[in-house]
Amino acid sequence: MGCCQSFLPMGSRRRDKDQHHYGGAGGGQPHHPRSSNGTEGGGAQGFSEFSLAELKAATNNFSSDFIVSESGEKAPNVVYRGRLQNRRWIAVKKFTKMAWPDPKQFAEEAKGVGKLRHKRLANLIGYCSDGDERLLVAEFMPNDTLAKHLFHWENQTLEWAMRLRVALYIAEALDYCSTEGRPLYHDLNAYRVLFDENGDPRLSCFGLMKNSRDGKSYSTNLAYTPPEYLRNGRVTQESVVFSFGTVLLDLLSGKHIPPSHALDMIRGKNILLLMDSHLEGNFSTEEATVVFYLASQCLQYEPRDRPNTKDLVSTLAPLQNKSDVPSHVMLGIPKHDETPATPQHPLSPMGDACSRMDLTAIHQILVATHYKDDEGTNELSFQEWTQQMRDMLEARKRGDLAFRDKDFRSAIDCYSQFVDVGTMVSPTVYARRSLCYLMCDQPDAALRDAMQAQCVYPDWSTAFYMQAVALAKLDMHKDAADMLNEAAMLEEKKQRGGRG
Structure with a gap:
């Protein structure tokens, strides 16, 4: 069936320059992804091949002022914010020169991730492979990372109900990816959890793509790396569940604690020793116990002893106790206008x-x-x-x-x-x-x-x-x-x- 058997997500049809919109889909023609008309591609559901010139223009020639990576320019693969000609904000991940020598291999990997579409993901909307340059383009999440809200907050700490929501939403994202045949997630941590314009937590799509063709850059810190990765260098779905356990520890403690240290802290002691003091006791001990027990299961040394993603969702879903409170209220940010845009053209x-x-x-x-x-x-x-x-x-x-x-x-x-x-x-x-x-x-x-x-x-x-x-x-x-x-x-x- 030609192109439709391999790459689906709305292909790479390029838009005319007069098409201004939120970031709609591209179309088929994956064998001819770029036309002389240029593009204003990008959006929550489309997937496009971007030109290097577009991404340079969007990021002010990859200006250091546009860097949003937690390690700044020191990060091995820097992430920039950018703005397309259609005014749509994007996030652009720029790989090191030799991370992906084969442009075809990089494009195939990007298109594989680009097939995923879910409201719990900060979705991938395109890529660029131009000369030695390898870039990914994703939806931009304007309300910072979980790490910022947990570890570096300025106005208010994350309330308990929001921490439970983060845990569930990320579990749902991982379960969706697993169901869709993309179970591996690289370097899952609090910096990979982002908050969208409505304050809802989403999982960055960048972790779904290997940092290099050989995938040998699973974690940035060995203290948080699954033990089996240290043994054999292999990433499995169970490795992702281990990393999810470290995120649960972050949510409980408000600190980034190495898993072995966290388990030692509460072994045979009171779970309250682990809890974030900034919560000032405003949490349910019963719920916290469930979350900690789930975290300890995720952090089991043997991968086969860890739960699967469906277990994560089924354990966390019953704990949601403020489902009627919007995320933006819990985060203390202005409400995003939910009113859909009025179509600019008459409808048939x-x-x-x-x-x-x-x-x-x-x-x-x-x-x-x-x-x-x-x-x-x-x-x-x-x-x-x-x-x-x-x-x-x-x-x-x-x-x-x-x-x-x-x-x-x-x-x-x-x-x-x-x-x-x-x-x-x-x-x-x-x-x-x-x-x-x-x-x-x-x-x-x-x-x-x-x-x-x-x-x-x-x-x-x-x-x-x-x-x-x-x-x-x-x-x-x-x-x-x-x-x-x-x-x-x-x-x-x-x-x-x-x-x-």
């Missing part, structure tokens, strides 16, 4: 239905449109018209009948048979299956299919509209609004082309 009936998240209306439009948008996406030779092809088209036909009759689960099964054969790609099938997933309350799967549709047909507005609905269902409302606007612009551009 499809756009209007998607903006209202009217799945019934979307269904009616997709049924009426049938497959007219697939024209030209497949050119089949006579030899390809095999029995397999006939079986595949029969599966699609059964899917179409089920789709028309609103039997969405059967439609998913039939369309999946069509897709899995892989001889023929159809953006319409992906769009229809995306809606079926939405009807079955599976927005993650719906988003993946909408992204697949865009990969097949990079300038198809319906693919963007379906992404907008899925993003809204995932509570990523700013991104959904941006995606609606991107789709409307594509429609307008197509109409202008038709008139011309």
Whole structure:
């Protein structure tokens, strides 16, 4: 199925310079990621290849004033904040010259991380591989790191409920990554936990990518490194759980204490000795005991004795006791405006239905449109018209009948048979299956299919509209609004082309 089997996350379609938005998706065409039009790529859901010139402009030529790494210029791989031409803030990680000698290997690794999209992650939105330069581009988190809030706070220490929220959200991020086949996280610590514009904690995507092609830079401090890494130099999923245990110790103590020292501190003694005195007793001893016990399990010497990421989530979820209090209130920061941006372009009936998240209306439009948008996406030779092809088209036909009759689960099964054969790609099938997933309350799967549709047909507005609905269902409302606007612009551009 060409590009769509390998790199999905909205590909690398470049934008015209007049497209100003929150940072919408790119499209397919992964073999031609950069056009002469340049780009203003970047955003919570898109993934793009950036030019070095763009990132230099965004960071004032990688000015030291823009460095946000905790070790400043002394860090082996420096992180900068930057601002794109569309005013979108980004974080840029600049690798040392020889960390990734092979540009293809670096791009493949970046694209693998770029497939991940979750509200608990500071997501990767692009990369740059230009000459010897290797850079990653991520969403920028404006409200500092967990390390800053725990160890170097100026106004107020983190309250207990927020510490519990941090623990749960990072556990959820790790569990999502594990479920999506990216379980390894390098050097998990309090500096990797960032706070977004709403004060919600998120896990930096940079730790999902090795610091070098051989991955031999797991931790910056051997005192916090999993024991098996010191024995054999290998990073495993259990190693990540060990590092999560060190973060739990940070949350309990308000200090960065080496795991062996922390365990010695409370072995046979009162857990209150470990607790952060700045909390001034404003915490539940029962909850703290649960967190400490979980931390001690994570820090077991033998990897097989540690819990898995699902265990982390199931243990921490019941401890959340202020779920109705927004994170920005707990952090003491101004409220971020949640109002989605108004689309800058007029919406078609499809756009209007998607903006209202009217799945019934979307269904009616997709049924009426049938497959007219697939024209030209497949050119089949006579030899390809095999029995397999006939079986595949029969599966699609059964899917179409089920789709028309609103039997969405059967439609998913039939369309999946069509897709899995892989001889023929159809953006319409992906769009229809995306809606079926939405009807079955599976927005993650719906988003993946909408992204697949865009990969097949990079300038198809319906693919963007379906992404907008899925993003809204995932509570990523700013991104959904941006995606609606991107789709409307594509429609307008197509109409202008038709008139011309």
